[in-house]
Amino acid sequence: MTSMRPTGEWNGTDFAHEAFLFATDQEVLDRIVPFAMEGLSRGEPVLVVAGKRVRRLLAEELGQDVRRLATFAAAETWWRGGHETLHAYDRDLRTLRSAAPTWRLVAEPVWLAREDGREWSRFEAVANRCYAAMPYYSLCLHDRRRLPAAVLDAVVRTHPLTWSGHAPVETAAYEDPTRFLRSVQPEWDARPGHSAVWTITAPREARRALAAAVIDGWRERADDVVLATHELLTNALRVAPFAEVAFWTDHETLVVEVADSGPGLPDETRGYVPPADDQEGGRGMWLAWSLADDASVASSPTGTAIRLYFRR
């Protein structure tokens, strides 16, 4: 029998991101308990944020050792929409980083079972890039019996590691974050004939035009539309002398497109990367994406077009 190595070659200096798919109680215990005990034996903070079933199993198995976990929390109450959830998570990570050289986390994003929680896969994808230098092991639990096939498919495409039975191994289906995002964003159809189009050289012109155009049942979203579009324009006008703003509504969806003739986006994942001090323009994209209900990007060396989708 091969000896078990719960974190494989991971040496605690960078990010390891594993998807563990389980069905039975025994599978859960066989994976988590050695993982947690290894962390405790190494003196690392061990955090567990999971659903009720996993918490119950772990509490029974670990007994008194549960108290040695740095966090043992319910995942059910964590979901506040993708951006807010990640922003809160990001703050926790930075706090941990200032307190410990390395740590490990068992996380069960139970909200992936909800219709509105599925966007979380995009954040999982981008985490591989933006947390690459964060010194922790994230063991993500996914219940095969609760999650739909489409979500499980996204899970394996967004986690570079999976479990072989005795050590973590590379996931064959793993995709680069940009490629994953492109595959899940809304289809890029031609603008409808009734769209309003403006050529903009200063963002305030678009604020005026949009504030006047966003009417008839969309008033409650007007502030979001204006601010999100403004941020996209601010970025566009950093790289191009003017930008085009197109605006249309399609039944229950309002769409704004900002297109420029700049050199293309260096990083299409920015809308999913939490604010940090070292970025120019990154916060604007994060904010725009978080204000909108969905977003898609068409970027090439001859220009960038970004669409934001708002629902009533």
Added chain:
Amino acid sequence: MTALRQLASPTGLRHGDHVFWTFDDASDFSAAVLPYLDEGRWLGEQLLLTGTSRAALLDGLAGLPERDQMLASGQLEVRLMTDIVDPARGLVPVEQMESYRSEVAAALGRGRTGLRVAADVTTLAQRGSVDRRQLHVYERLADRMAASAALTALCLYDSSLDDDVLRPLAVLHPDQHHGERETLGCLCERGPWLSLRGEVDLSLADAVLRALVDVTRDAPGEVVLDLADLEFLDVAGARMLATAVRLLGEVGVHLRMVRAQRPVGRCLELFDLADGQAICT
């Protein structure tokens, strides 16, 4: 409360109005000052025009009805900036305000309805950055005083001054006329707190930062910045406020922002300003 206004004409002004006005040349100067002072004449106010050359000021007033009678009766006074501000000491904002306060009282005592000042402040803005800081403090105090005294003020600046100089000055006035430039926002003091109003975006952030830091940095302790009338703030504006919090923190001033509207709060949160800085709604 005075709302932020972009003025096309220096008229329709009353006590409490504090106007920033750029002029291109002598005739442009005259075109602003004449209707402004004439309105004060109609309202029975004491009129005061200040600038750098008495002859030029009187020339500029040539078209003012009853100019000579008003000069003779003392209702209209023309004063040189050098008589008001000792060039060696520079502007001392608090003293200047006290002197205006007594002039308002004196005008009321003489039966006038108030004091109406038109001041060409260009020479003060042309001095170095230390003096410009004092000028910013002065404009803040003038705004505060206009809110409570029978005072109407038109601050005139030569439009050929650098934009870096003019824009923080414009921000310190709720009424603005800055060439073709659209009025977006202002920093004023019409209630218990300093208040940021209108729209603060990338294009205005630097000017607001300069004005805000200059007018608050001299008094250690807490400064409350009311954001209730801030209708739009973008990420660049929020970054500027985060910078202001940091710069002021270094000199012992704790800038606390209150009453932000929801979209404004969204931008502040990106810089962790909402939590630690006690945003309330």
